[in-house]
Amino acid sequence: MSSDNRFDPASADARWQNVWEQAQTFRADSGSPKPKSYVLEMFPYPSGRIHIGHVRNYTMGDVLARYKKATGHEVLHPMGWDAFGMPAENAAMEKGVHPGGWTRDNIEHMKAQLKRLGFALDWSRELATCDQDYYGHEQALFIDLFEAGLVYRKESEVNWDPVDMTVLANEQVIDGKGWRSGAEVEKRKLNQWFLKITDFAEELLDGLGGLENWPDKVRLMQENWIGKSQGLEFSFDLSNGDKLPVYTTRPDTIFGASFVAVAADHPVARGIDSEEAREFIALCKKGGTTAAELETAEKLGFDTGITAKHPFTGADLPVYIANFVLMDYGTGAIMAVPGHDQRDFEFATKYGLPTPRVVAPSLDDADKPFDGEAEAGEGVIVNSDFLDGMEVEEAKRAIIARIEEQGRGAGKTVWRLRDWGVSRQRYWGTPIPFIHCKSCGVVPAPKESLPITLPEDVDFQTPGNPLLRHPTWKDVECPKCGGKAERETDTLDTFINSSWYFLRFASQPADKPFDAEEVAKWMPVEQYIGGIEHAILHLLYARFWTRALAHMGQLEVKEPFASLFTQGMVTHETYSRKDGGKTVYFAPDEISREAERALLKDDGGEVDIGRVIKMSKSKKNVVDPDTIVDTYGADAVRWFMLSDSPPERDLPWSEAGIEGCSRFVHRLWRLFGSYDANAAAEDKALARKTHQTIAAVAEDIEALSFNKAVARIYELTGAVEKAPASASRSHAVRSLVQLVAPMMPHLAEEAWAAMGETGLVSDAEWPKVDPAMLVEDEVTIAVQHKGKLRDTLTAPKGASKEDLEAMALASEKVQRSLDGAEIRKVIVVPDRLVNIVT
RNA sequence: GCGGGUGUGGCGGAAUGGUAGACGCCGGGGACUUAAAAUCCCCUGUCCUUUGGACGUGUGGGUUCGAGUCCCACCACCCGCACCA
Numbered sequence: 001m002s003s004d005n006r007f008d009p010a011s012a013d014a015r016w017q018n019v020w021e022q023a024q025t026f027r028a029d030s031g032s033p034k035p036k037s038y039v040l041e042m043f044p045y046p047s048g049r050i051h052i053g054h055v056r057n058y059t060m061g062d063v064l065a066r067y068k069k070a071t072g073h074e075v076l077h078p079m080g081w082d083a084f085g086m087p088a089e090n091a092a093m094e095k096g097v098h099p100g101g102w103t104r105d106n107i108e109h110m111k112a113q114l115k116r117l118g119f120a121l122d123w124s125r126e127l128a129t130c131d132q133d134y135y136g137h138e139q140a141l142f143i144d145l146f147e148a149g150l151v152y153r154k155e156s157e158v159n160w161d162p163v164d165m166t167v168l169a170n171e172q173v174i175d176g177k178g179w180r181s182g183a184e185v186e187k188r189k190l191n192q193w194f195l196k197i198t199d200f201a202e203e204l205l206d207g208l209g210g211l212e213n214w215p216d217k218v219r220l221m222q223e224n225w226i227g228k229s230q231g232l233e234f235s236f237d238l239s240n241g242d243k244l245p246v247y248t249t250r251p252d253t254i255f256g257a258s259f260v261a262v263a264a265d266h267p268v269a270r271g272i273d274s275e276e277a278r279e280f281i282a283l284c285k286k287g288g289t290t291a292a293e294l295e296t297a298e299k300l301g302f303d304t305g306i307t308a309k310h311p312f313t314g315a316d317l318p319v320y321i322a323n324f325v326l327m328d329y330g331t332g333a334i335m336a337v338p339g340h341d342q343r344d345f346e347f348a349t350k351y352g353l354p355t356p357r358v359v360a361p362s363l364d365d366a367d368k369p370f371d372g373e374a375e376a377g378e379g380v381i382v383n384s385d386f387l388d389g390m391e392v393e394e395a396k397r398a399i400i401a402r403i404e405e406q407g408r409g410a411g412k413t414v415w416r417l418r419d420w421g422v423s424r425q426r427y428w429g430t431p432i433p434f435i436h437c438k439s440c441g442v443v444p445a446p447k448e449s450l451p452i453t454l455p456e457d458v459d460f461q462t463p464g465n466p467l468l469r470h471p472t473w474k475d476v477e478c479p480k481c482g483g484k485a486e487r488e489t490d491t492l493d494t495f496i497n498s499s500w501y502f503l504r505f506a507s508q509p510a511d512k513p514f515d516a517e518e519v520a521k522w523m524p525v526e527q528y529i530g531g532i533e534h535a536i537l538h539l540l541y542a543r544f545w546t547r548a549l550a551h552m553g554q555l556e557v558k559e560p561f562a563s564l565f566t567q568g569m570v571t572h573e574t575y576s577r578k579d580g581g582k583t584v585y586f587a588p589d590e591i592s593r594e595a596e597r598a599l600l601k602d603d604g605g606e607v608d609i610g611r612v613i614k615m616s617k618s619k620k621n622v623v624d625p626d627t628i629v630d631t632y633g634a635d636a637v638r639w640f641m642l643s644d645s646p647p648e649r650d651l652p653w654s655e656a657g658i659e660g661c662s663r664f665v666h667r668l669w670r671l672f673g674s675y676d677a678n679a680a681a682e683d684k685a686l687a688r689k690t691h692q693t694i695a696a697v698a699e700d701i702e703a704l705s706f707n708k709a710v711a712r713i714y715e716l717t718g719a720v721e722k723a724p725a726s727a728s729r730s731h732a733v734r735s736l737v738q739l740v741a742p743m744m745p746h747l748a749e750e751a752w753a754a755m756g757e758t759g760l761v762s763d764a765e766w767p768k769v770d771p772a773m774l775v776e777d778e779v780t781i782a783v784q785h786k787g788k789l790r791d792t793l794t795a796p797k798g799a800s801k802e803d804l805e806a807m808a809l810a811s812e813k814v815q816r817s818l819d820g821a822e823i824r825k826v827i828v829v830p831d832r833l834v835n836i837v838t
Numbered sequence: 839g840c841g842g843g844u845g846u847g848g849c850g851g852a853a854u855g856g857u858a859g860a861c862g863c864c865g866g867g868g869a870c871u872u873a874a875a876a877u878c879c880c881c882u883g884u885c886c887u888u889u890g891g892a893c894g895u896g897u898g899g900g901u902u903c904g905a906g907u908c909c910c911a912c913c914a915c916c917c918g919c920a921c922c923a
Contacts, residue, residue: 006876216843217842217843217917217918220918221842221918221919224840224918225919227922231923247923249922249923250923299921322921324921324923325923326921326922330922333923334923335923336923337923341923342839342921343921343923414922414923416922532917532918535918536918536919643850643862643863644851644861644863645850649850649851651850652850654849654850654863654864656863656864657862659863660863661862663876663877664862666876666877667877670877707850707852708852708860708861710861710862711860711861711862712861713861714860714861715860715861718861780857781857782856782857784856784904786904787904792857824903826903827856827903827904829856832856833856833857833904835856835903835904836903837903
């Protein structure tokens with residue numbers, strides 16, 4: 001190898017990608033006796049092009065997968081496509097193409113883009129969720145869940161766009177109007193399919209405790225989402241003869257209840273026969289739901305004239321309709337305790353209702369006035385008859401026991417988590433495998449009839465669900481009675497597609513969704529990597545689906561992802577100009593960036609440099625992976641993705657940064673070119689540095705601290721460059737090739753081959769570390785006077801405290817600083833420092 | 839409002855309670871070259887009375903021989919949830 005040959009990524013990248021493909025280097029063998037490692041990144045939606053965030057995500061997983069392979073693991077590192085969803089239908093409507101064709105074209109393009117980055121993927125397991133083969137098995141699983149009692153139908157409200165004749169997701173409703181049609185959105189009741197995720201609420205909550213290798217943030221978000229609360233449900237007797245159940249988490253404050261409130265949708269509210277009541281209810285419904293509106297929303301109420309009898313005092317409490325009470329939590333009605341709940345406090349203040357104190361710092365404070373707000377904290381119970389003097393928790397237990405004795409109610413756990421509505425009135429999704437028969441009702445499709453495939457001949461130019469509109473698709477015989485029946489025309493939420501794809505990657509039999517034994521060899525996923533935006537929905541649904549399958553005996557594993565890592569975004573500064581009142585943005589490739597300013601290539605004029613923010617099309621601060629791979633090669637791009645920023649934080653893309661990475665690729669190539677297999681001398685210091693670096697990089701990769709691994713590689717590179725030829729140096733160069741192999745695999749293969757190695761570096765074992773070489777025999781000791789650094793000195797490793805103290809006191813700089821002061825104490829930390837206290 | 843996170847040079851960031859600023863980027867100077875590119879070398883936290891010294895990790899306190907790191911209070915920014923009784 002000659003060092004004046006520049007490394008040429010344009011030819012090397014493709015050449016090695018080809019070699020790996022021919023040799024099936026990254027094919028996962030489930031029969032291998034090696035320990036298994038399943039590395040998975042969240043699979044992409046085939047939107048058309050890979051974006052830089054994908055590159056970062058898959059590079060991280062790739063480094064880990066390659067490292068695991070080098071350290072003796074059989075690695076499963078697959079890739080596929082989350083291929084159902086709305087953008088395909090939107091494209092169909094806008095461009096007149098078929099969603100399937102559009103999706104498959106995108107997949108083809110994106111796959112080619114991914115391949116150019118040289119990821120160590122087992123492409124033989126590639127799948128797309130829009131493949132019949134995939135969604136047919138999904139239909140079977142859905143029927144299994146139905147038979148296990150985990151699927152049901154219920155009438156439920158949806159956002160209906162009357163122009164597009166379609167159901168809209170909440171985020172498609174903008175200011176009460178459909179995002180596409182602009183039509184006023186209506187609430188409609190539709191019969192929809194639900195999954196009983198609430199049956200698993202307790203399990204899903206408890207299971208979080210076992211996920212030590214998940215970010216705390218994600219666990220907390222899920223915990224809050226599941227939202228367990230424990231309290232009391234009991235009924236008030238109303239003056240109109242009805243009973244009104246309420247739910248409270250503070251039963252201990254029951255003697256402080258001064259009114260009762262119901263939601264605007266509550267039957268009690270609807271039952272009030274007065275024009276004013278109806279007007280008030282309408283007003284409540286109109287109220288906005290945005291954050292700002294809720295923040296400032298005034299508590300409003302309407303006195304129904306009905307009263308509720310307090311179960312212990314017998315007092316008649318007024319019953320209000322209140323705008324702050326939610327119908328879909330608890331019972332839709334509350335006992336209001338103004339003294340100890342801020343919302344109730346505001347309401348009581350507004351309507352002049354009493355605010356009794358029932359919790360106080362001590363029994364002596366029973367009459368202490370409130371200081372303009374409710375006191376929700378701990379204390380002892382006062383003014384509460386038989387509860388007086390008890391602590392809050394004790395009082396809760398006492399009151400629940402008393403209510404239960406009376407047969408008036410019971411302790412109850414309430415969850416915030418709702419059942420998962422999975423019906424979508426859409427074409428591009430998994431058809432729900434059910435049949436509606438006039439005489440037999442809702443009947444699951446026979447498993448032999450699966451997959452129920454989507455019809456190809458559909459029309460997207462007319463509004464509404466194409467499946468519903470299709471002339472023949474829904475006509476079918478009832479599997480039970482053989483009579484005329486209709487297929488379900490709803491399709492499944494795409495989150496179902498992503499709730500089990502990791503199982504199908506692990507095992508792909510033709511006749512069933514997966515083979516349990518085969519799956520058991522790989523699952524759980526050892527390391528899952530993806531964006532924080534999936535912290536709740538995808539990750540909770542996948543956990544639920546996995547547990548549901550385990551519950552049905554189809555799987556052993558209960559938690560699909562042993563470790564989770566959520567990576568940061570790739571960001572970029574923005575370039576803009578004010579044009580009248582408008583801000584016009586420019587793309588990075590329209591700009592020439594200088595140290596202090598940015599110029600528009602077109603006219604040479606200056607543009608404003610904006611904040612470094614998430615890449616987005618509207619701000620034009622995007623870079624295209626293809627372009628940068630063309631310019632710098634895959635290895636430089638991969639290296640950039642791993643450098644500088646810790647992987648969980650945002651990574652600012654910069655032209656200068658990628659240039660630096662590209663320079664380093666070539667610098668390494670020159671260094672590798674200096675490899676001399678025959679050098680003989682020993683260089684102990686360099687050998688030590690090499691072993692230390694190998695150990696540290698391994699540790700960093702395992703901790704996913706790629707930025708630190710990168711820094712260590714830079715350091716070793718610098719040291720090797722300066723070192724004269726020796727056997728140690730040759731070993732260092734060879735080791736460097738292996739250390740960078742997971743990150744810059746093309747360069748590493750090229751160098752490995754040039755060094756005369758016969759196999760692939762991708763198949764090579766991680767370099768061995770000699771533990772004896774990790775220990776230095778000389779250390780630098782810091783010498784402080786009263787905690788301030790005065791000198792450093794070199795001492796043999798393990799020098800005695802006495803020796804170190806003597807050496808420190810011998811220092812001229814230290815003596816100058818001491819200036820004859822009396823030494824009170826000397827602290828010696830062996831191999832670290834000496835601190836002289838005067 | 840509730841919950842969580844983050845604050846260190848011009849920038850991205852290192853740092854088991856023990857030499858703050860590793861490593862990279864930017865910037866400055868130099869070598870090589872007719873010139874440029876590429877490459878290599880040196881400098882690069884602030885300030886001062888510069889072979890030395892003071893200050894310095896958002897702010898103010900505290901613990902300690904010693905604090906970026908631990909404790910208390912506060913400030914700023916970011917993220918999630920949102921009237922959940």
